[in-house]
Amino acid sequence: MSNVNKNILRGIILLSYVLIIAVVVYGIAAIFSYLNTGADRSTILHAEVKQVEHYSPEINWAPLANEGRLMDKENLKAIEEDYLDAWYVRHIAYMNNSMDGVSDFYTESARVNISNIISTNSKNNTYIEATTLAHNLILEFFSEDGQLAVITDNNVIEYKRIFNAEKLVAEVNEKSTYKVTLLLEDGFWRIRHLVRVKSENYAINPDTNQNLVSEIKGINYYPQNTPWDMYGDSFNENIINKDLEIIRNAGLNSIRIFVPYKSFGKSNVSKDKLEKLIKVLDIAQSHNLKVLITLFDFYGDYSVIDWTLTQQHAKSIIHALKSHKALLGWDIKNEPDLDFDNRTESLVLAWLDKMIDYVRLQDSNHPITIGWSKTESAELLADKLDFVSYHYYDNEDKLLEKYKGLKVKLKEKPVVISEYGMSSYNGLWNPFGHSDKDQAEYHESMQAIFSENEIQFMSWTLYDFPKIPKEVVGRLPWRKNAQKHYGFIDENGVKKPSFNFISK
């Protein structure tokens, strides 16, 4: 008996020995392989050239009629790039109160002026966020040896936010004209002389058209399987075609779709995605639906130095779509008021204000709105918008009171509720949530209010979504699950009771 026990004991000791050795060997191997991983060898030389677009205000060159040497394309491009970079480094310098990069774009005697101002500002605890949104350049002179150029920069639109002791003390809008003398030094066109010869305050008077929007009966649209990622690899015309047919047959006349800023390529808009977007409008056109385009989805930077890039983005999209018959209008941004806390209200409003002006400059024929997240925000910037739109997810009882209150303040301006809806989720994460029946009742009573008061609406949304990207509502399961069930049609493609009240 004891012999058997002893053997068992031996066996256990032996096995545990083998196990320990195995673990140790595995551990050493893991450390060894960890130490052997790292950067790709090809990156040692830093041979890759990374050029990111960082500053792209509107540039207009007057037809060349300069004195001196005949200008060529390459030199003109070099002058333009370096001149804009000079503005850019100056903005950065005044933002950080540091002279980094300034010496590349200003000659020694010119950069003194900048460093003087920086030292005063940093002593006073002042910093300035600034950008220029448009330059109208005239080449006055190009010297025979190609080393000196003189330009006039007309009507430079400048925007500055001045902070003192971390507090915003002034917002400045100026339109100025500069005379610039540039010298070619060390391969850089550097500013030798800069003189502002004209300057005035700048503001665009809103020139809104309130008659552009009436009788919107619409819905926010994403395909069921690719919500928030409509223009990716799984873009499918047939699905969109079928969906829009359902929407049209349900008696609706418009859809609201979103253009994500980053995945469309930021300032350099991807052609491929733009084509897909146009395709969506083509399909909408074939079903006689109008499309409200919501720009800048998932954009959250707003920093002043980034503005020129957002303008380029808007320009590409607008120019591609502005003559499309299906276009209803431009929703500058979805729920920007949610960014007030993180990015400050004044910054977000300033960006929106400039963007409205810019969009109107690019396309004066289509109405402009902002998709505010709540009724309380809907008055903001209303003067500049062609119609006001906001989202309503509160109790249907208060809708009319709030709507009427807003209407009184906005007078004649059309108002659209561009998102409303109810999630029919009641499960593990919210056992007391609404049922499909509740949802149907909600839509029924909403429709009753809408038709009785002639309220224009766009509901959220056609489908229940099987998957929600984390960027939309975060990772929390009770939020994700609620967001999945706002649809009129469930995950299996069956129309929920609420579908009967999708339009009337």
Place this chain on the structure above:
Amino acid sequence: MSLKPFYISLITIVLIFTCLNIKEDKSRYTLVTKTKVYNAGDIITLEFDFNGDSDVILYCSNTYGSLILKPEIGNTLKFVIPEILSIKSGILNWELLSDSELNSGQIKIHPKNEISEIETYIGPPSIEAGGNDYTMVVALPTDKLDNPLIDGTKVSVKHQFLEIEERDMISTKHGYGYKNLYSYQKSGRMLINTECLGLNSKEFDINIVPAIPTNFTISTDRVHNYADGNQITTFRTSTIKDRYNNIVSDGTFVSFFITNKDGYKTETSGATINGVATAKVLHPDRAEEWDVKAYIEGIANSDIITISYEKAITDFKVSFSKNNRTVTVGPLQSFMNQYIPNGLNVTLKLFKKGNFEDKITAQSVDGFATFKLKKDRFPKGYYTIEIEVAGIKKSFTKISYE
């Protein structure tokens, strides 16, 4: 009931506070300073009469940047624009940042009337003679605060060339003035200087280089006209000039193309010094007639000259050794019967039964050339041997080898 006095007092307090607030809102600021135009470097102050809040700041921006200023508070609010802004010409914007209505304005700062520096840029540094090409003088006159002087400032551009001394008046626009100085027909060095409001620049110089060459002639130079394959013939151009009679720049490259009577070509070349290029070539080793033409490629050329070389060797002897395997050619004698200098090429060709077998070349040494024909290369049989010296051929048939 007892709450009534409380409500009344509450309302009164609210009313009083609202009044106070309204009063605060009505802080008024009026600009006292009337001057709106200054010269750079002047002390610029903005004075405001005020009643109400003195806790205000002034936004102020010039060409280069923006600042925030705090007032000196007395009976008035006095803002002193700091020197770093007031020394630069251009438009200076200001705005009083207060809770009351917008109060903003503009000051125009002119550059000083006195010049302190005149930056002068000249280029290109060398131009072609003839009056078509030019160099450009750009002048940027600035005051002592580094502001470009006002437009319309007169600048005189002076230059000297040979006996010419001239002065041109230009006036500035956008801060610069420029003048194109055209070349003269003569080449040489032009000295340039600019002057503005009594201030002179340093001296600048540019080179006026000769224009492109025109056609020229060539000549030859040789010790004798015999084709001895030893002496050297020198080709020489005439003095090459441009069309304004300037001698072309040293180093202008000239190629001499030689065509012999069979149409074969060869080339020799040289670069000019003082307008003359020389090039050398070895005499041919047989009677020849050469056509020579020189080119400055793509630009100019000479006429064709013909030179001929006479035979130096009229005849020669050939002797065979006993077994015929050593062939001695010579003595090779030149035009005065002197032994030809070492190095003349002698060729020997062997044919067997009419078929070409081999060609051997030897050079003469002390007037003789020797060929040794080895047994393992040329086995037993009958050969025909042909020898050529300076274009003269001799043939020997049925030379037998054991």
